[in-house]
Amino acid sequence: MSDFAIKFEDISKQYQLGSIGTGTLSHDLKRWWTIHVRGQEDPYLKIGQVNEQSDKSSDGIVWALRDINLEVKDGEVLGIIGKNGAGKSTLLKILSRVTTPTTGRITARGRIASLLEVGTGFHPEMTGRENIFMNGSIMGMTKTEIRSKFDEIVDFAGVAKYIDTPVKRYWLLMRYLLWVTPSSRKKRSVKCRMSVSPAEEQYYLSVII
């Protein structure tokens, strides 16, 4: 048995173009009819289409990912690069179970933690302290885990003075700091980070400097 941490097998993801409304209902009904009543294959799962952003789509669907096969070994760090709309985020969204693949499967060993975008899970009315706990638990940390790291987080973010003030009164960078610290203080076997936003980049740069 090979010693992989994550294995992608024939992962594909299909999205529907355009907006959802009365029009998509007939689309849905047709799909349901063909699969469940006539017992045929999904009429929209056509093979051999090219995903080209500049082309006009004829059937209103797009393949964000097509037959992705890859393996990441234990301890390996993998970076995925590609132009806008290449499917990097989609891949990570499937891996972090935000959405499901259309076909294929992923086997992962260990727990998966995704580093969120800044501010997700922050409640503006809650204090810094409450938000640290909230954010930590959204990412799967237990209360005891957070409590044991609490001082470290507050120290690192340098917000001791403001910790009992609602986060909505914080200035931008302080929110970033408070957000980014718990996530980087966490131990997980599989980590995936969605994308580096400019603000985050700046933060990491400033830490390095």
Next chain:
Amino acid sequence: MTDRKKDTELLIEPHGKLIYLNLGEIWRYKDLLEMYIKRDIVTFYKQTILGPIWFFIQPIFTTIVFMFVFGGLAKIPTDGIPQPLFYLAGITLWNYFSESLTKTSDTFLTNQAIFGKVYFPRLIAPLSVTITGLIKMMIQFLVFVIVYIYFVAKGTHVGLNIYALLFPVLIFILASLTLGFGIIISSLTTKYRDLKFLITFAIQLWMYATPVIYPLSVMSGSKKYMWLIQANPLTSVMETFKYGFLGQGTFSWLALGYSFLFSVIILLVGIIIFNRVERSFMDVI
């Protein structure tokens, strides 16, 4: 080492099982559940002077309004029960149901930002709303108890009896119904939101089909609507509560059993539909 790894092996596939209720996983996230509940309770009265006292004031105001409108103007009888007690009993239970149902039926819409970023058992969100509602209801129940004691001290006859012990069962039925209906509606409104517009209206109508502001005995004359009210799983909950605590109303094991069964089935159906939707709703919401 390999054994431990096998435990945490995770499989991501297009379709899941029909009934997949990973209680272990929900248990692992119990701290998140607690944080959600705490957040909802605490943020409710942030930046208010009276703070948590608002939890008490709400039902009292509604009761006063009901006493004026339904008791005073419409002159709907209360089966000889003092009006404040009668309305408080109805409001306590009904408010829990309607508030929690409205909120859980919005689960996917209100949480889409966070659901789109990170995975945790989605059921945590509606579950936390239901539990938060329960806590609020218990606070309102306390108001009911205080008013109750006041009337007892005044010498009014209130027929507390052994059926009041069914209260936990009533809570279970109410909670399962709200959670069940809530997650069904929220699952059905991810792609097509038409249903959303009907919900507020439906809940309003539902209140009139439930003996909240009137006792069931008032309706016993009209054959036309009686079946509807008896088919309503909330009817026996209301009536049992009033029967147990106030000694008035209709109680039957059959009606209560029906409500119990109804709520369990709704909850199961809800979990099945929710599971189907939660896996990929992010694509269509």
